[in-house]
Amino acid sequence: MQKLPLSKLKDGYIDDELLAQVEKDITSQLEYMSSTIDNFRDFFLPNKPKEKILVNELISRSIDFISFMLKNNSIQIEVNTKDAVLLSCYVNELIQVLINIIKNAVDILIERDIKNKEIMINSYKEDSSLIITIEDNAGGIKEEIIDKVFNPYFSTKDKKNGTGLGLYMSKTIVEKQSLGSLSVENSQIGAKFKIILPIS
DSSP: OOOOHHHHHHTTOOOHHHHHHHHHHHHHHHHHHHHHHHHHHHTTOTTOOOEEEEHHHHHHHHHHHTHHHHHHTTOEEEEEEOSOOEEEEOHHHHHHHHHHHHHHHHHHHHHTTOSSOEEEEEEEEETTEEEEEEEESSOOOOTTTGGGTTSTTOOSSOTTTOOSOHHHHHHHIIIIISSOEEEEEEOSSSEEEEEEEEOO
């Protein structure tokens, strides 16, 4: 089994390919943090133009931002894009939504020390809507709190690691800006978030 980049560094194994990969991953992380700041700053700006993007590219760009985190926590991510849907949307904001949901899945997989950590992303067209589901295998959200996860300032993390605004902002972006819906339920293996977006 191939070692992860940080393991290779600890073992003293360094080559040009490894350094290039680590540099690429760190750059992606910095871009993600910069993008997060810009998105919060620009969130309430009026008359922002929409952009066109294929759903597979939207998902791919979201994963690229946190690929370093996925690799170094041995998390397998499976993407199944059934339909090639072209969206007219606020691209950066929707990427932020996907990152928020995926990162929450990463955090709970690590917290619960799941042996074979997995995240599954599926997208498909249904009538005049695009459906994106993000599901993990961490066992799900406790029934007594599942109805609260989109509330502002509600978080299952400590104050150092969570503000309770990530899912609230995600729901606002999807429902207020994109005129879609964002919901969550427990599947047989974990939490399953469902994004519905209109196809214009």
